[in-house]
Amino acid sequence: MRAFVRAKPIFGFPFAPLRRRLEFAHRALFSDGAGSVLTIIEYGSTLYAMRYSLEHKAQNHERILSEAARSFRECGGENSGIGPVMEKVGLKKGGFYRHFSSKDDLFAEAVAQAIQETGKRMVEVAKCAPEGQALRAIIERYLSVGHANSLGTGCPLSALGPELARQPLPVRRRIEEALDAYGEQLLPFIAGRTREERLVNCRLLFAGMAGVLMMARATSAPRRREQMLEQARRFFINGFAEE
Numbered sequence: 001m002r003a004f005v006r007a008k009p010i011f012g013f014p015f016a017p018l019r020r021r022l023e024f025a026h027r028a029l030f031s032d033g034a035g036s037v038l039t040i041i042e043y044g045s046t047l048y049a050m051r052y053s054l055e056h057k058a059q060n061h062e063r064i065l066s067e068a069a070r071s072f073r074e075c076g077g078e079n080s081g082i083g084p085v086m087e088k089v090g091l092k093k094g095g096f097y098r099h100f101s102s103k104d105d106l107f108a109e110a111v112a113q114a115i116q117e118t119g120k121r122m123v124e125v126a127k128c129a130p131e132g133q134a135l136r137a138i139i140e141r142y143l144s145v146g147h148a149n150s151l152g153t154g155c156p157l158s159a160l161g162p163e164l165a166r167q168p169l170p171v172r173r174r175i176e177e178a179l180d181a182y183g184e185q186l187l188p189f190i191a192g193r194t195r196e197e198r199l200v201n202c203r204l205l206f207a208g209m210a211g212v213l214m215m216a217r218a219t220s221a222p223r224r225r226e227q228m229l230e231q232a233r234r235f236f237i238n239g240f241a242e243e
Helices: 015-025 054-075 082-088 093-098 103-128 134-142 156-164 169-189 195-218 222-241
Strands: 003-006 029-031 036-043 046-053
Touching: 054 082, 054 093, 054 103, 054 156, 082 093, 082 103, 103 134, 103 156, 103 169, 134 169, 134 195, 134 222, 156 169, 156 195, 169 195, 195 222
Parallel strands: none
Antiparallel strands: 003 046, 029 036, 036 046
16 A cells, blocks of 8 residues: 655755755655655655555565566566566556666566476475375476476476576576575485485486477477477486386
């Protein structure tokens, strides 16, 4: 819920310095100490404080992340502008900087969240599988036709793999941290005699499956796509899930 509160007049400053202070204040966020965030804005010759609850701000943050993650996977980072993302969630483009410092910041956080969500889904699949069939179930779900047809909500590695490699170093590091956490989520279901061996197997498995899914999505003929996924499922199950 938004509330507009008239601010106290500011005296004692020449016009030009005051203008500069207002231009800064227009972009600044302040806490009022009561669970709200204030944005100072100028309207005519009067200052106003626009109050947002922290809960409302957090909800908008998540909505932006969710829409950006979908847009990045469907259209790529270069083709997903801040304006269209904000418009989709019903917010003004200028409000973007209340949540993120830059588009790179948004990209890193949105992809990291998408990786985390993919990991959670794979863990749920594994836990619902019959005993001893967890990894097989993960492979079958990842390399399913349904996953291949769900570009905007599927694994971001298969949708953005080559693009991730071209991101600035700070962005790649944040995404790498998310991938490490992703591996930790799935490590209990990966075969191997030691932790290091399981980590290696996990990285090879998901990198390989992401590549197959990417190529399957690039295939125009539905039947050929299905055959490619079916052959890949057999290959990865035999190589990683069969003792």
